[in-house]
Amino acid sequence: MEKSRRSFLKIAGVAALGVGFTKPTLNAYASSVVGPHPQIGDKALSAHHWGMVIDTRKFHSEKDLEPIVEACHKAHNVPDFSDMPNATSAEKKRHEIKWIWGEPYHNAFTDKENHYQSHRIEHLSFPVLCNHCEEPPCVLACPTKATFRRDDGIVLMDFHRCIGCRFCMAACPYGSRSFNFVDPRRAENLKEETCPDFPTRMKGVVEKCNLCAERLAKGLQPACAEASKGAIAVGDLGDPHSNVRVLLEHNFSIRRKPSLGTEPSVYYIV
Amino acid sequence: MLETALKGNRTYWVWLGILALIIGAGFVVYLQQFKIGLGITGMSRDVSWGFYIAQFTFLVGVAAGGVMIVLPYYLHDYKAFGKITILGEFLAVSAISMCLMFIIADLGQPMRALNVILHPTPRSMLFYDMIVLNGYLFLNIFVGWIVLQCERNSVPPPKWIKPFIYISIPFAFGIHTVTAYLYCGLPGRHFWLTAILAPRFLSSAFAAGPAFLILLCFILRKFTSFDAGEKAIQTVSKIVTYAIIANVFFFGCEVFVAMYSGIPGHVVHLKYLFVDGILAPWMWTSMALMLLAILLLLYPPTRRNESVLIVACILVFAGTWIDKGLGMISGGFVPNPLHQMNEYAPTGMELMITLAVWAAGFFILTVLYKMAVTVKEETA
Numbered sequence: 091m092e093k094s095r096r097s098f099l100k101i102a103g104v105a106a107l108g109v110g111f112t113k114p115t116l117n118a119y120a121s122s123v124v125g126p127h128p129q130i131g132d133k134a135l136s137a138h139h140w141g142m143v144i145d146t147r148k149f150h151s152e153k154d155l156e157p158i159v160e161a162c163h164k165a166h167n168v169p170d171f172s173d174m175p176n177a178t179s180a181e182k183k184r185h186e187i188k189w190i191w192g193e194p195y196h197n198a199f200t201d202k203e204n205h206y207q208s209h210r211i212e213h214l215s216f217p218v219l220c221n222h223c224e225e226p227p228c229v230l231a232c233p234t235k236a237t238f239r240r241d242d243g244i245v246l247m248d249f250h251r252c253i254g255c256r257f258c259m260a261a262c263p264y265g266s267r268s269f270n271f272v273d274p275r276r277a278e279n280l281k282e283e284t285c286p287d288f289p290t291r292m293k294g295v296v297e298k299c300n301l302c303a304e305r306l307a308k309g310l311q312p313a314c315a316e317a318s319k320g321a322i323a324v325g326d327l328g329d330p331h332s333n334v335r336v337l338l339e340h341n342f343s344i345r346r347k348p349s350l351g352t353e354p355s356v357y358y359i360v
Numbered sequence: 361m362l363e364t365a366l367k368g369n370r371t372y373w374v375w376l377g378i379l380a381l382i383i384g385a386g387f388v389v390y391l392q393q394f395k396i397g398l399g400i401t402g403m404s405r406d407v408s409w410g411f412y413i414a415q416f417t418f419l420v421g422v423a424a425g426g427v428m429i430v431l432p433y434y435l436h437d438y439k440a441f442g443k444i445t446i447l448g449e450f451l452a453v454s455a456i457s458m459c460l461m462f463i464i465a466d467l468g469q470p471m472r473a474l475n476v477i478l479h480p481t482p483r484s485m486l487f488y489d490m491i492v493l494n495g496y497l498f499l500n501i502f503v504g505w506i507v508l509q510c511e512r513n514s515v516p517p518p519k520w521i522k523p524f525i526y527i528s529i530p531f532a533f534g535i536h537t538v539t540a541y542l543y544c545g546l547p548g549r550h551f552w553l554t555a556i557l558a559p560r561f562l563s564s565a566f567a568a569g570p571a572f573l574i575l576l577c578f579i580l581r582k583f584t585s586f587d588a589g590e591k592a593i594q595t596v597s598k599i600v601t602y603a604i605i606a607n608v609f610f611f612g613c614e615v616f617v618a619m620y621s622g623i624p625g626h627v628v629h630l631k632y633l634f635v636d637g638i639l640a641p642w643m644w645t646s647m648a649l650m651l652l653a654i655l656l657l658l659y660p661p662t663r664r665n666e667s668v669l670i671v672a673c674i675l676v677f678a679g680t681w682i683d684k685g686l687g688m689i690s691g692g693f694v695p696n697p698l699h700q701m702n703e704y705a706p707t708g709m710e711l712m713i714t715l716a717v718w719a720a721g722f723f724i725l726t727v728l729y730k731m732a733v734t735v736k737e738e739t740a
């Protein structure tokens with residue numbers, strides 16, 4: 091079933107090449123939305139350029155990030171090795187996989203450190219994740235196009251094509267990528283329960299935030315946005331009237347390491 | 361010609377036997393890695409390349425170093441190198457073979473390695489690295505084989521082989537330049553993000569490769585009747601001298617820019633390597649070895665003294681190995697992009713696999729050199 095759907099999409103992809111669809115777009119559906127049900131419906135959300143605005147003023151403590159991280163990691167079957175039997179704590183740390191997590195200001199915004207910082211900023215935990223860069227160095231580095239940027243700006247992974255060379259991890263200036271050093275399906279949390287809407291991974295491939303491409307295709311908001319009680323907005327950066335653009339117009343925002351020219355699509359209102 | 365490698369004395373077979381044992385042991389460990397994943401290594405989310413890629417980088421240099429023999433002989437008709445060009449070429453073959461093995465050992469999904477060819481991606485530097493490495497491997501096997509075959513038949517090498525030899529020269533520079541480009545084009549990795557990286561790689565390559573070749577010449581002289589000749593060895597040692605000086609000089613430039621400008625992104629990595637990190641004693645040792653080697657090599661009476669020369673070559677090889685095979689990769693990954701210090705140290709299993717790849721390289725080298733030396737003995 092899964093196979094035939096993939097090959098159907100591939101054929102559709104070849105057919106669509108002529109009408110201006112690019113191949114990566116279709117590969118994206120083929121690989122990131124693998125699941126038992128066809129998921130590209132009329133309800134699918136679309137954008138010229140997907141982006142995210144995080145209103146950090148709405149976070150008060152690290153606790154506020156927990157449901158967000160949990161929602162994302164649950165939706166995407168991210169393995170949790172923290173209670174893996176017979177693994178040392180060093181191993182658990184080395185093999186850690188995370189798509190979205192919290193960091194102090196000076197770690198998240200390494201080029202914007204100040205000696206003296208407002209109390210709030212100093213003690214806040216900032217959610218960090220893949221920035222879905224407009225000029226993604228990870229995509230530039232990947233020798234197989236296993237990681238690629240879709241026309242709507244989402245940077246995706248094809249878990250079936252990745253050879254696990256980890257060139258993309260060296261290339262990402264934000265530490266946003268994780269590698270499956272061991273079989274993720276052996277993690278306790280995934281042995282207990284997996285989310286059927288997203289594939290689990292095999293060992294030896296890289297993974298990262300996919301801006302919930304599989305949920306957007308079903309007309310749903312990304313899991314983090316949904317769990318954030320309004321602190322995270324996802325929308326079309328290419329549309330001046332979109333939710334995200336209106337937020338950016340009315341609030342001062344910053345991005346991570348803009349001087350590198352990667353053009354992150356994730357904005358932080360501080 | 362392969363049959364010449366099948367006849368050897370006791371020492372030859374014992375040596376190959378030892379290497380085979382190490383390879384076998386390493387292979388068993390590799391099967392474990394294949395089953396469990398790269399989790400058996402010390403690599404992590406933050407230091408995502410480790411010992412394997414570092415060895416790869418160093419050995420690309422050793423392979424490129426062979427060109428320092430080929431170039432003077434074929435481009436400048438420097439006759440004294442006539443006898444040892446084949447040694448340079450076969451050294452390159454074994455070094456590149458090791459490089460390819462290290463790449464495979466480092467892949468999370470080795471069975472998919474061919475995806476690099478099935479989905480060629482010319483914007484990725486790894487694509488070009490694959491082309492130049494395999495090209496250089498092919499050129500060296502091909503040229504070495506044909507020339508040796510002709511020597512065996514006491515006929516001059518055919519004219520059509522010349523273009524292949526000439527192409528192999530830019531390829532030698534190419535393999536190490538592209539390998540440096542893997543690192544130095546990555547935004548946000550300030551330790552590597554420097555235009556001097558490729559020149560630095562080349563200079564250390566042209567020191568380490570020829571230094572190793574000198575050592576091999578002495579080994580061959582001890583165990584076989586092959587003598588490279590005083591003149592050839594002295595010339596190679598001068599090449600080593602200037603290359604190692606260039607290497608230390610380039611590194612000095614790097615240190616100056618980082619420390620004088622004081623830009624934190626550049627300073628932190630050097631500070632990690634030489635002050636804060638577990639590698640600090642190694643890095644200082646590396647510097648000391650290279651500087652001592654320069655002294656010994658620069659002063660003609662010590663350079664001309666064979667025993668001192670041997671020591672100097674070992675110093676060069678060890679110094680550059682620590683520099684590239686240990687420091688170069690960790691140095692770039694620590695601290696991580698979020699300025700956190702998560703160090704890397706290889707695990708025992710990782711070291712065993714590494715050792716086995718080196719053993720496989722020496723196995724190939726031994727067999728190839730056995731062939732070369734036998735032909736030289738036959739025709740002498």
Ligand code: SF4
Pocket residue numbers: 219220221222223226227228229245261262263264265266267298352
């Ligand atoms: S944040 Fe990193 S992984 Fe995400 S697109 Fe940018 S470079 Fe790639």
Ligand code: SF4
Pocket residue numbers: 231232233234235236237251252253254255256257258259295296
């Ligand atoms: S690890 Fe996978 S996604 Fe990353 S560069 Fe290699 S093949 Fe591409």
